[in-house]
Amino acid sequence: MLQPQKPIKPEEILEIIVRRRWLIVLSLCFFLTLGVGLTLKAPKSYQASTLILVQQQSVPSEYVRSVVTSSINQRINTISQQILSRSNLEKIIDQFGLYADRPDMYLEDKILEMRKRVNVKIEQARHGTESFSIRFSGSDPQRVMRIANTLASYFMDENLKVREAQAVGTSEFLDFELEKTRQRLEELEKKLSEYRAQHLGGLPDELETNLRTLDRLQQQMVDKHVILREAKTSLALVESRINEIETRARQPIQEGSGTPETGMRDVVTENQEKLRQARQEYDRLLTVYTPRHPDVKRLAKTIENLEQLVAKENDPDAENTDLPLKPLVPPPEDPRLKRLKSERDQLKGEIRSLTMALDDIEKKMVTYQKRVEETPRREMELQSLNRDYANIRDIYNSLLNRKLEAELSVNMEKKQKGEQFRILDSAKLPEKPVSPDVKKYFFLSMAAGLGLAAGIIFLLEFFDSSLRRDEQIEEELKLSILATIPELQTSNATTRKWVEVAAFALCSLYAAAFFAFFAVLYVKGLDRTLTAIKTMLHI
Amino acid sequence: MGKLFDALEKARQDHRVQEDEVPVHTVKTGEIPANDRQILPKTVHPSMVTLLKPHSLEAEQFRILKNNILFPEKGDPPRSIMITSPSPSEGKSFVAANLAVSIAKSIDEYVLLMDCDLRSPTLHTLFSFPEGPGLSDHLARAMPLPEMLKKTFINKLTLLPAGSIPQNPSELLSSEQMRTLLYEVKSRYRDRYVIIDTPPPNLTSETNAIARVVDGIVIVVRYGKTTRKQVENLIDIYGRKKILGVIKNFSKKPVLSRYPYSHYGNTS
Numbered sequence: 001m002l003q004p005q006k007p008i009k010p011e012e013i014l015e016i017i018v019r020r021r022w023l024i025v026l027s028l029c030f031f032l033t034l035g036v037g038l039t040l041k042a043p044k045s046y047q048a049s050t051l052i053l054v055q056q057q058s059v060p061s062e063y064v065r066s067v068v069t070s071s072i073n074q075r076i077n078t079i080s081q082q083i084l085s086r087s088n089l090e091k092i093i094d095q096f097g098l099y100a101d102r103p104d105m106y107l108e109d110k111i112l113e114m115r116k117r118v119n120v121k122i123e124q125a126r127h128g129t130e131s132f133s134i135r136f137s138g139s140d141p142q143r144v145m146r147i148a149n150t151l152a153s154y155f156m157d158e159n160l161k162v163r164e165a166q167a168v169g170t171s172e173f174l175d176f177e178l179e180k181t182r183q184r185l186e187e188l189e190k191k192l193s194e195y196r197a198q199h200l201g202g203l204p205d206e207l208e209t210n211l212r213t214l215d216r217l218q219q220q221m222v223d224k225h226v227i228l229r230e231a232k233t234s235l236a237l238v239e240s241r242i243n244e245i246e247t248r249a250r251q252p253i254q255e256g257s258g259t260p261e262t263g264m265r266d267v268v269t270e271n272q273e274k275l276r277q278a279r280q281e282y283d284r285l286l287t288v289y290t291p292r293h294p295d296v297k298r299l300a301k302t303i304e305n306l307e308q309l310v311a312k313e314n315d316p317d318a319e320n321t322d323l324p325l326k327p328l329v330p331p332p333e334d335p336r337l338k339r340l341k342s343e344r345d346q347l348k349g350e351i352r353s354l355t356m357a358l359d360d361i362e363k364k365m366v367t368y369q370k371r372v373e374e375t376p377r378r379e380m381e382l383q384s385l386n387r388d389y390a391n392i393r394d395i396y397n398s399l400l401n402r403k404l405e406a407e408l409s410v411n412m413e414k415k416q417k418g419e420q421f422r423i424l425d426s427a428k429l430p431e432k433p434v435s436p437d438v439k440k441y442f443f444l445s446m447a448a449g450l451g452l453a454a455g456i457i458f459l460l461e462f463f464d465s466s467l468r469r470d471e472q473i474e475e476e477l478k479l480s481i482l483a484t485i486p487e488l489q490t491s492n493a494t495t496r497k498w499v500e501v502a503a504f505a506l507c508s509l510y511a512a513a514f515f516a517f518f519a520v521l522y523v524k525g526l527d528r529t530l531t532a533i534k535t536m537l538h539i
Numbered sequence: 540m541g542k543l544f545d546a547l548e549k550a551r552q553d554h555r556v557q558e559d560e561v562p563v564h565t566v567k568t569g570e571i572p573a574n575d576r577q578i579l580p581k582t583v584h585p586s587m588v589t590l591l592k593p594h595s596l597e598a599e600q601f602r603i604l605k606n607n608i609l610f611p612e613k614g615d616p617p618r619s620i621m622i623t624s625p626s627p628s629e630g631k632s633f634v635a636a637n638l639a640v641s642i643a644k645s646i647d648e649y650v651l652l653m654d655c656d657l658r659s660p661t662l663h664t665l666f667s668f669p670e671g672p673g674l675s676d677h678l679a680r681a682m683p684l685p686e687m688l689k690k691t692f693i694n695k696l697t698l699l700p701a702g703s704i705p706q707n708p709s710e711l712l713s714s715e716q717m718r719t720l721l722y723e724v725k726s727r728y729r730d731r732y733v734i735i736d737t738p739p740p741n742l743t744s745e746t747n748a749i750a751r752v753v754d755g756i757v758i759v760v761r762y763g764k765t766t767r768k769q770v771e772n773l774i775d776i777y778g779r780k781k782i783l784g785v786i787k788n789f790s791k792k793p794v795l796s797r798y799p800y801s802h803y804g805n806t807s
Contacts, residue, residue, distance in 0.1 A: 019763075465766045473760070473785050477770055482757060482784035483604035485597055485634070486792065490585055 012469070020457045025507045027453040028446075032514035035445025039521060040530075042436035047137040048148035048427035051123070052155070054130040055422050073122065076132055079158050080120040083134075083151060089114045092150065096143055118151060131424065141430045148427035156421050160413075163420075167413045171406040178403050181396045188389045195385060202371040204379035214368045221361045228354045235347040242340050269313050275306040431527070438522045445518070582667035586633050589640040590693075601641040604634075608755070608783060609642070617755030617783065619725050619733040624759035625741045625769035630788040632661045634759050635736035642732055643696035649731040651688075651724060653699045655749055656738040657708035660701030666691055673702025677720070678711045684720070708738070712745035721752045740776065741769060747776065755783040762789045 017024065082088065089111045093099065099110050119135040134155060136148040196203060201210070282299045289296050473479050487493065521529050583590060588597040609616045622635040632654075639652040654662035657675050668689055676682045689698045705711055724733050735753060740746035750756060756777055758770060774782060 465768060466763050467760050467765055467767055467770065467787075468763055470787075472767060473770075473787070476767065477774065477785075478779070479758070479770070479774070479782060480607075480784040482607045482786050483600045484787040484790045485600045485630070487789050488586055488588065488597065 015468075016457060016461060020453070020460070021504065022507075023456055024450070024453040025504065025511055027456075028449040028511045029507055029514070031445040031449035031452070032511055032518060035441045035448075036514055036518055036521075039436050039438055039441045039518075039526065043139060044433040044526065045137050045139060045435040046141040046144045046430040046432075047135055047434040048141070048145040048430050049133045049135040049425075050148050050152035050423060050427045051131060051133045051425040052152060053422045053424045054132070055420050075159065075162065076120060076122060079155055079162065082158050083120070083155055084115050084118060086111055088154070089118075092147060095150070096147055098138075098143075120155075136427075137434060145427045145429050152423060152427070156423070159421055164410075164413045167406070167410045171403070171410050174399060174403040174406050178396070178399045181392060181399055185389070185392045185396050188385070188392055192385050192389055195382065199378055202374055202378055204375050204382060207372065207375045210368050210371050210375075214365060214372065217361050217365045217368065221358060221365070224354055224358050224361065228351060228358070231347050231351050231354065235344060235351065238340050238344045238347065242337060242344065245337050245340070269310070271306055271309045271313060275303065275310055278303045278306060432525050433527065436526070438518075438526055442518045442522045446515075584665040584667065587636060587640065587665055589637045589644065593644075598637075598641070601637045602645065604638055604757075604786060605641045605645065608638075608757070609648075611783075617753070618731070619721065619735065619753040619755070620783070621735045621737055621746075621749055621753040621756045622759060623737045623740055623746055623750075623756060623773070624761070624788075625739060625765055625773060626761075627659075627739045627742065629739075629761035629765060630759050630786075631739075632656070632665065632736050634757070634786055634788065635734050636662055636665045638757075639696055639732075639734045640693060642734070643693045647695075647730070649695045649697070649728060651697050651699060651731055651733045653724075653733060653735045654701040655712060655735050655745070657701050657705055657711065657745075658738050658743065660704070662698060662736055663689075663700040666698055668698070668700060671700065671702070673700035675702035675705040675708070675711060677702070678714060678716050679705055681716075709743060709745045713748040717748065718752055721749070725752075725754075740773065750777050750781070753781070756781050757783050757786060759786045759788050762787055762791060764789075 090107070093110055093114065098114070099105055117137050119137075120132060121135065122130065122132045134148060134151050136144055136151060138144040138147070278299060282296065282303060285293070285296045285299060291297070291300075467473055467477075470481055470484075473481055524532075585591065588595055589601050592598055608620065611617075620638075622631050622638070624631050635652060639650045642648060643650040652662060654660045654674065656662075660673070663670065663673075666689075672682055672687050674687070677684050677687055684699075687699060687702070689700060691698055711717065721733075724731075733753075735749060737746045737749055740750075758773055760770065770785070
C-alpha cells in the first residue's frame with residue numbers, strides 16, 4: 001500500500017499556485033505596500049565621501065630614512081580618534097550649525113550621533129598603494145558634502161602636524177641624548193689622558209722599549225763588570241809588582257833563585273815519559289817472555305838509550321836556570337816604581353767610576369723591571385678605560401648619524417617630501433540618498449511577500465491530505481474513479497466567481513501598481529521620482 | 540447467463556413500451572424536451588442536472604457513472620447501491636438523486652431511491668416533494684410502505700423519503716425491520732435498482748448496518764475537502780470488495796488540461 005513519495009510535477013506546482021493565488025497576491029500586496037510606505041517614510045540620508053590617497057615619500061628611503069615609522073593604520077586610527085574627538089566635533093557642529101533645529105538635544109547626544117555619522121574606512125581595493133575614505137552622512141546633501149570636505153582637510157592638517165611633530169620630537173630627543181653622550185665622552189677622554197700622563201713609561205705600548213732598555217742595561221752591566229774585573233786584576237798585578245820591587249829593594253836577591261829551580265825540576269819531559277812507558281812495557285813483557293826474547297832485548301836497548309837521553313836533558317837544565325835570574329837581580333829603579341804607582345792610582349780611579357756606573361745601571365734596571373712587571377696591570381686598567389671610551393664614542397657616533405638623519409627627515413617633512421595624503425576625490429554633492437536603500441527595500445519586500453506566501457503554501461500543502469488528483473485515488477487508495485462531477489454552475493456560483501475574479505484582478509492590479517512604483521523608485525532614484533511626482537501634481 | 544439474457548430481453552421489451560410513453564432518448568438538443576418540461580414542476584432543485592440539463596457535462600458524467608455501475612467488468616451489476624461519503628455536504632444526496640434519475644431515464648430498469656439519512660433528509664426537496672411520512676414512520680410506527688412511496692415525474696423512479704425526523708435514527712436503521720425492508724425491496728423485483736442515500740458514516744453509526752446488506756457502495760469524495768485518511772477509514776470499515784468506486788465531486792478542471800475530462804472514459 002505504501003508508495004514512495006512521487007516527485008512533484010510542474011503542472012501540480014502550477015495548480016497549487018492557481019489554487020493559492022489569493023494568498024500570494026494578498027501577501028505581495030501587503031509587503032509591497034509596507035515596503036513602499038517604509039521607503040517613502042524613512043528619513044532620507046545622504047552620504048558624501050572623500051577618497052584620500054596615501055602617497056609614499058618622494059625621496060627614496062635609502063637616502064633618507066623616515067623618522068615617522070608608525071604604520072598607516074595606526075596613524076589613521078590616531079587621526080580618526082582626533083577627528084572624532086569631542087572638541088573637534090563640537091567645532092564642526094558649531095561651524096555648520098548642526099542640530100540647530102533640535103535645541104532640546106544634549107551636546108553629548110549630538111556628539112555621539114556625529115561619531116556614528118563619520119566613517120573612516122581604509123580601502124584595500126588599490127593594490128600596493130593605500131588609500132582611505134572619510135564618509136559623512138546626513139540629511140542635507142549640501143551640508144554633508146561640506147562637512148566631508150572639512151573633515152578631510154582637517155585630517156590632512158592633523159596628519160602633517162603629527163608627522164612633523166613626530167619628526168621634530170625625534171630630532172630634539174636625539175639632540176638631548178647627543179649632548180649628554182658628548183659630555184660623558186669628554187669626561188672619559190680626560191680621565192684617559194690623565195691616566196696616561198700618570199703612568200707614562202709604564203704603559204703597555206712602551207713594554208717593548210722598556211724590555212729593550214732593560215736588555216741594553218744588562219749588557220752594559222755585564223760589560224762594565226768585565227772591565228771592572230780586568231781593572232781589578234791589573235790593579236792586583238800592579239800592586240804585587242810594586243810590592244815585589246819594594247821588597248827586592250830592601251832584601252838580597254838569592255832567596256828568590258831557589259824557587260824557580262824546584263819548579264823547573266817538576267817538569268816531566270817527553271823522554272822521561274817515554275822511558276817510564278818503556279819500563280812498564282818491559283816489566284809486562286818479562287812476565288810473558290824470558291829476558292832473552294828478542295822483543296825484551298830490543299826494549300832493554302831502547303830503555304838504555306832513553307836513560308841516556310834523559311840524563312842528557314837533565315844537564316842543560318842546570319845551566320838554563322841560572323840565566324834568567326841574573327836580570328831580576330838588579331836593584332829597583334825609581335822611575336819604574338813611580339810609573340807603576342801612577343798606573344795603580346789610575347786603575348783605582350777607573351774602578352771607582354765603574355762601580356758608580358754599575359750602581360747607576362742597577363738602579364735604572366730596578367725601575368725598568370718594576371715597569372715591566374706592572375705592565376699587565378696597567379694594561380688591564382687601560383683596557384677598561386679604553387673600552388668605556390670606545391663604547392661611548394660608538395654611541396656618540398651612532399647618535400650623531402641618527403641626528404643627521406633626523407635633521408634630514410625633519411627637513412623632508414618640512415618640505416613635505418615625505419609620505420603624505422593626497423585627496424583623490426573630494427566630496428561631491430550627493431544626488432542619491434544612501435538611505436533608504438530602495439533596492440534593499442524593494443527586494444526585501446518582494447522576497448518577504450513571496451517568501452511568506454511560499455512558506456504558508458508549503459505548510460498548507462504539507463498538512464493537506466485532501467484528495468485532489470486522480471492518482472491519489474487510483475494508485476494510493478486503489479479505488480477506481482467512477483465519475484468526476486464538476487462544480488455545478490448555478491447562477492449564484494457564477495456571480496460569486498465573477499466577483500472573485502474582479503477582486504483578484506483588483507488585488508493583482510494593486511500589487512502590480514506598487515511593484516511598478518517600487519521599480520521606478522529603484523531605477524530612477526527616490527529623489528527624482530518624488531520631485532517628478534510633485535511637479536506633476538502642481539501642474 | 541441465461542437469466543441475464545432473459546432479463547435483458549424483458550428490459551428491451553419494456554423499454555420499447557415506455558419509449559412510446561416518455562420519449563426521453565429521442566431528445567438530441569441541449570434543451571429539455573417539451574414533454575419533460577411539462578412534467579417537471581417549477582420547484583425542482585437546480586442541482587438535479589440530469590433532469591434539468593440532460594446534455595450538460597454533469598449529466599454526461601452521471602451517464603458515465605451509471606454505465607460504470609451497470610456494466611461492471613465482471614460479475615452481475617449490483618442491485619442495491621449505497622451512496623456515502625465520509626463527511627456531510629460532500630454531495631451524497633445530489634449524487635444519489637442524479638444517479639437514480641440517470642438510471643431510471645436511460646434503461647428499462649426500475650429504480651427505488653431511498654433516503655436513509657434520517658437526520659437531515661434532503662432527497663424529497665430535490666424532487667420538490669413536501670415533507671410527509673417516510674421511512675422513519677414505516678420503521679417506527681410500522682406504517683405500510685406503499686403509502687409512502689412517491690412516484691416521481693420520471694416513470695420508473697420511485698422515491699422513499701426519510702419521513703419525519705425521529706429521535707433515534709441509529710436504532711431505527713440498525714433494526715431488524717430495516718434489514719427486512721432492504722431484503723424485501725431487493726428481492727421483490729429482479730429488475731429494480733435500489734439507490735440508498737445515507738448519512739455520513741464518520742459522524743453516525745447507522746450506515747454500517749445498511750452497508751452490510753447492500754451489494755455495492757459508492758463513495759463520494761469532495762475535491763479538496765475529503766482527506767485520504769477518511770476514505771481509508773471507509774475502506775477499512777466496509778472492505779474493499781463492496782466498494783464499487785469513487786465519485787469525485789466538486790472537481791476542478793486541471794490547469795493545463797486541453798481536453799477536459801477526456802481521461803474519464805478509461806475508468807472502469
